[in-house]
Amino acid sequence: MLIHSARRMKAFQENIFTELADIKKAKVAQGIELIDLSIGSPDLAPPPSVLQTLAEEAANPNKFGYALKGTEDFHRAITNYYMRNYQVELDCDNEVLTLMGSQDGLVHLPMALCEPEDYVLVPDPGYTAYAAGVSMAGATMYPMPLKKESGYLPSLEDIPLEVCEKAKLMILNYPGNPIPVVASEGFFKAAITFAKRHNIVILHDFAYSELYYDRKPVSFLSVDGAKDVGIEMNSLSKSFNMAGCRIAYAAGNHELLQLLKRLKSNLDYGVFLPIQAAATVALDQPSEFLEKNRVIYRKRRDTLIGGFQQLGWK
Ligand SMILES: Cc1ncc(COP(=O)(O)O)c(C=O)c1O
Numbered sequence: 001m002l003i004h005s006a007r008r009m010k011a012f013q014e015n016i017f018t019e020l021a022d023i024k025k026a027k028v029a030q031g032i033e034l035i036d037l038s039i040g041s042p043d044l045a046p047p048p049s050v051l052q053t054l055a056e057e058a059a060n061p062n063k064f065g066y067a068l069k070g071t072e073d074f075h076r077a078i079t080n081y082y083m084r085n086y087q088v089e090l091d092c093d094n095e096v097l098t099l100m101g102s103q104d105g106l107v108h109l110p111m112a113l114c115e116p117e118d119y120v121l122v123p124d125p126g127y128t129a130y131a132a133g134v135s136m137a138g139a140t141m142y143p144m145p146l147k148k149e150s151g152y153l154p155s156l157e158d159i160p161l162e163v164c165e166k167a168k169l170m171i172l173n174y175p176g177n178p179i180p181v182v183a184s185e186g187f188f189k190a191a192i193t194f195a196k197r198h199n200i201v202i203l204h205d206f207a208y209s210e211l212y213y214d215r216k217p218v219s220f221l222s223v224d225g226a227k228d229v230g231i232e233m234n235s236l237s238k239s240f241n242m243a244g245c246r247i248a249y250a251a252g253n254h255e256l257l258q259l260l261k262r263l264k265s266n267l268d269y270g271v272f273l274p275i276q277a278a279a280t281v282a283l284d285q286p287s288e289f290l291e292k293n294r295v296i297y298r299k300r301r302d303t304l305i306g307g308f309q310q311l312g313w314k
Contacts, residue, residue, distance in 0.1 A: 011135035016128055040177070042241040044296065046282065047289045050240065053281045057274030067270030069261075070098025070249070074276045077283040078249050086219040090251050095227070097257045097264075100271055102207050102235040102248040103129050105260060108267070109203055109231075110137035110169060112259045118168035123154060125178055127205065130171050142167065152181040156194045164198040175208040175217050182215055188223040195229040201256060202230030207248075210239035210290045213298055220252075227252050239290060240282040247271050247279045 013019075017039040027034055045051070057063050075092040082088040090096055099105040110120055110133040117140075122130040124143030134141040142163050144154035159167075172191065174183035188204075195202050204220035220232045235248035250257060271279075308314075 008136065008138060011138070012132050015132070040238065041243045042238060044241045044293065046241045046278075047285050049285070050242065050278045050282045054245075054274050054278040057277045060274075063273040063277075065273070067273050067276060069265075069270050070096065071273065071276045071280070074098060074249075074280045074283075077280040078251065081283045082219070082221065082251065086222045088219060088221045090221075091254075094254045095251055095257065097250045097261055098271055098276070099233065099235075099248040099250055099264075100268055101237060101243075101246040102205060102233040102250075104246075104264070104268075105233045105248065105250045106130065106171075106203070106205060107133040107136060108263055109256070109260055110134050110139055112263045113137070113201060113256075114139035114168050116140075117166065119163055119166045121154070121159065121163075121167050121170040121200070123171065123173055123176065126171070127173060127177050139168070140166075144170075146176070146179055152176065152179045153183060153187050156190060164194075164200070167198060167200045169201045169203060170195065171203045171205065172220070173205040173207075175212060177208065180208070182212065182217045185218050185223055188218060188220050188226065192223060192225045192229055196225070200229070201253075202226070204230060204232045206232050206234045207238055209234055211294065211297060213294065213301070229253070231256050236279050236282055239293075240279075240285070241293070242279065242282065245275045245278065247275050 020038040024034060024036060024038070072092070075096045075098070078096050079090040079092040082090050097105075106127075106129040114120060114134075114137045116138045118137075119140050119142045120130075120134045120137075121142050121144050122134065124145050126143075131141055142159070144159065146152040146154060154172075170191070172183070174181065191202060194200070202220070206217070206219065209217055209219070220226050220230065226232075231250045231252035233248060233250045236245065237243035237248065250260060270276075
């Protein structure tokens with residue numbers, strides 16, 4: 001039998017990280033020693049209380065049913081975390097949505113929002129999921145170059161008017177991957193004004209919110225007007241070393257979250273309840289765990305940069 005894939009499958013390749021994992025496996029089988037700088041899957045442990053909660057909850061046979069959506073406890077922990085860290089008030093019933101990793105939300109939001117003729121403004125260079133989501137939605141990607149002279153922030157004033165008119169969504173990511181800079185409150189203010197002027201939704205990917213060295217990153221949602229135009233996605237993958245648990249959340253504009261929720265209710269039946277319980281404990285952690293994590297990353301960063309400098313690399 002001849003199997004013809006749908007046309008939309010031609011718009012994207014296998015994810016680069018899956019491809020790199022296969023290459024790595026082949027090299028390791030040849031006895032080659034590698035340092036893996038591909039996918040950012042933390043090699044550090046989650047907090048002990050998270051491990052304990054997950055083990056206890058997973059031993060309870062009553063926790064194996066469909067979750068369908070985020071639990072009240074998890075949503076409450078998210079709203080408390082935002083209030084504690086960013087002084088942002090969120091309604092835990094209407095302004096928070098549980099995701100199966102932020103990848104889930106990043107790829108599905110363009111599908112819930114965009115028509116083929118719509119443009120999506122994405123950072124260039126940017127994280128791979130943005131392009132995948134735009135391709136799956138059949139929309140058009142408009143790269144916003146991140147240049148040194150503009151502090152690696154997109155120059156909103158350089159986006160042509162005809163693109164602004166066709167743009168439905170803008171994706172931002174600070175602290176960024178692969179360019180690890182943070183955005184100021186002023187930049188987010190300008191982005192919100194721009195979004196309101198051109199009727200563009202903002203999706204801020206905040207996956208690295210807790211991985212900073214000097215300046216604590218600004219939450220997009222802490223800026224006036226953010227909830228009118230957009231949502232922020234955050235994840236437990238990097239902050240709490242829980243990447244394999246696939247748990248994250250989106251917060252902010254109620255209407256956008258409802259759209260995403262409707263799409264997701266047809267795709268998945270929620271995150272395994274023991275993982276939601278473990279994630280609740282993680283968000284309720286005292287901040288020492290996150291501080292210790294940052295100290296380890298700082299040491300590694302300094303070792304890497306020191307090594308580069310010894311090689312004569314700036
Ligand atoms: C910028 C950025 N956003 C999102 C993700 C995906 O994270 P999650 O595990 O929450 O799907 C990654 C993963 O590396 C990332 O680098």
